[in-house]
Amino acid sequence: MSGDHGRPVAVVIPAKDEAERIGATIRAAASLPGVDLVVVVDDGSRDDTQSVARQAGAVVARHFRNRGKAAAMQTGAAVVERRDQHEGRAGAERRLLLFVDADLEDSAVEVGVLVPPVAGGEADLAIATLPPQRSAGGGRGFVVRLAREGIRSLTGWTPTQPLSGMRCLSREAYDAAQPFAAGWGVETAMTIDVLAAGLRVVEVPCALHHRVTGSDWRGQLHRAAQYRDVWRALAVRRLRARRAGRRAPD
Numbered sequence: 001m002s003g004d005h006g007r008p009v010a011v012v013i014p015a016k017d018e019a020e021r022i023g024a025t026i027r028a029a030a031s032l033p034g035v036d037l038v039v040v041v042d043d044g045s046r047d048d049t050q051s052v053a054r055q056a057g058a059v060v061a062r063h064f065r066n067r068g069k070a071a072a073m074q075t076g077a078a079v080v081e082r083r084d085q086h087e088g089r090a091g092a093e094r095r096l097l098l099f100v101d102a103d104l105e106d107s108a109v110e111v112g113v114l115v116p117p118v119a120g121g122e123a124d125l126a127i128a129t130l131p132p133q134r135s136a137g138g139g140r141g142f143v144v145r146l147a148r149e150g151i152r153s154l155t156g157w158t159p160t161q162p163l164s165g166m167r168c169l170s171r172e173a174y175d176a177a178q179p180f181a182a183g184w185g186v187e188t189a190m191t192i193d194v195l196a197a198g199l200r201v202v203e204v205p206c207a208l209h210h211r212v213t214g215s216d217w218r219g220q221l222h223r224a225a226q227y228r229d230v231w232r233a234l235a236v237r238r239l240r241a242r243r244a245g246r247r248a249p250d
């Protein structure tokens, strides 16, 4: 099945302890034009994510221990690749990849706007930008600024929401982003690697709602891990650029 845009699409959802939200997210994603496969990667959840996802109609892969978001995305993309091969899909018959977070619930239906720019060849990577969320987050913008400024200094392009995880990729963009940077560095690194390969990246406004990270100690620990992973992803790419003799656009 392919949508009005003429390309089949696989949705890949990395999920850790998302039993409460994943069912609605899967149903919304599965209803999008062109989507004929929804793969959930249960990244070592301790709750019922796996069974809820199966009941909602997703193909489920599972990490027996938690390996982080990037590894879950990679596992999901490998499942799609195997399906494509098994079904003899090549070239434009191969599915586009649409990465979607598990906590969007019904609003996941909005990610459909990411597909046409990629299916139509205007972009190789389309990234969702989110409106202000219903509840305020507890962050002070440190991670977002680190990622934004890092991407700008290495590529010359300034994203508005550099951490956004809702992303549609062409296969060329997926290949250019391999291997993914670990954990929470995956989005920042992906944007840089896709641009460095000479491919096109766009941001597309999307009316999405997700669980925002709070300001309690858990939230701050989460941000510390995000900061660490984004910092590492940038350090690796700065070193690579220096070795290749590329000057940053600065």
Ligand SMILES: O=c1ccn([C@@H]2O[C@H](COP(=O)(O)OP(=O)(O)O[C@H]3O[C@H](CO)[C@@H](O)[C@H](O)[C@H]3O)[C@@H](O)[C@H]2O)c(=O)[nH]1
Binding pocket: 013, 014, 015, 016, 017, 018, 043, 066, 067, 068, 069, 072, 100, 101, 102, 103, 163, 164, 165, 166, 184, 185, 187, 210, 211, 212, 213, 222, 226
């Ligand atoms: O070890 C983990 C942790 C999370 N997830 C899943 O990853 C997604 C994003 O996690 P979430 O806790 O909602 O992330 P946020 O704090 O909202 O992080 C923002 O920033 C991240 C980068 O730091 C991006 O990956 C997210 O898409 C973006 O929403 C969700 O589906 C999670 O279930 C995993 O698969 N494995």
Ligand SMILES: O=C(O)[C@H](O)COP(=O)(O)O
Binding pocket: 137, 138, 139, 140, 141, 142, 143, 144, 145, 212, 213, 222, 223, 226
């Ligand atoms: O809450 C958020 O937006 C993310 O966890 C990033 O945190 P930050 O506000 O420190 O950039």
